Amino acid sequence: MYCRGAAAVILTYDVNSLQSLTELEERFLALTDSASADCIFAIVGNKVDLTDDCALPPDENKPEKSVASCGSKVRKQVRAEDAIALYKKILKYKMLDEKDVPAAEKMCFETSAKTGYKVDYLFETVFEMVVPIIVRQKAEGPPQTVDITDYKPAKRTKSGCCA
Numbered sequence: 001m002y003c004r005g006a007a008a009v010i011l012t013y014d015v016n017s018l019q020s021l022t023e024l025e026e027r028f029l030a031l032t033d034s035a036s037a038d039c040i041f042a043i044v045g046n047k048v049d050l051t052d053d054c055a056l057p058p059d060e061n062k063p064e065k066s067v068a069s070c071g072s073k074v075r076k077q078v079r080a081e082d083a084i085a086l087y088k089k090i091l092k093y094k095m096l097d098e099k100d101v102p103a104a105e106k107m108c109f110e111t112s113a114k115t116g117y118k119v120d121y122l123f124e125t126v127f128e129m130v131v132p133i134i135v136r137q138k139a140e141g142p143p144q145t146v147d148i149t150d151y152k153p154a155k156r157t158k159s160g161c162c163a
């Protein structure tokens with residue numbers, strides 16, 4: 001219902017929870033089936049304010065970097081590559097060709113709704129992509145929706161039968 005005719009879908013996970021990324025695919029991707037055919041997908045890893053430099057993926061050569069926490073900050077559980085992999089899975093699911101859509105690296109963001117980090121950048125980027133698509137769709141023809149305010153009930157016959 002929320003996605004019907006959508007020109008853009010922003011799928012958001014928590015960078016500190018791998019499960020939240022997995023759930024995007026398992027629970028929410030199918031909900032985007034009713035989005036517009038040329039819908040833009042953005043994958044957003046939120047809550048980066050809770051992580052810091054020690055959030056880098058564990059480096060096998062430097063085991064001290066793979067500690068589970070660093071001061072009050074936690075180690076990031078979801079790497080940028082995981083989000084990029086999900087973006088590519090979405091393209092497969094939607095049967096879209098990589099060369100016809102924005103690059104995965106451009107459509108995967110990391111934000112903090114708490115501090116505002118990269119939030120404006122996310123929405124500005126998505127808007128810049130989406131506005132030309134909406135303008136083109138409008139120029140191409142009427143929307144694929146039904147205006148129920150135009151509905152005029154059929155005249156009833158004397159018997160009240162619709163035959």
Ligand SMILES: Nc1nc2c(ncn2[C@@H]2O[C@H](COP(=O)(O)OP(=O)(O)OP(=O)(O)O)[C@@H](O)[C@H]2O)c(=O)[nH]1
Nearest residue numbers: 012045046047048049050111112113114115116117
């Ligand atoms: N530290 C931090 N906390 C955040 C951030 N964004 C949201 N939160 C917190 O995370 C919790 C869930 O936020 P919601 O906005 O309810 O997100 P949601 O996806 O609707 O989460 P659910 O209600 O659990 O489904 C709240 O306590 C928010 O304050 C962020 O960028 N950083």
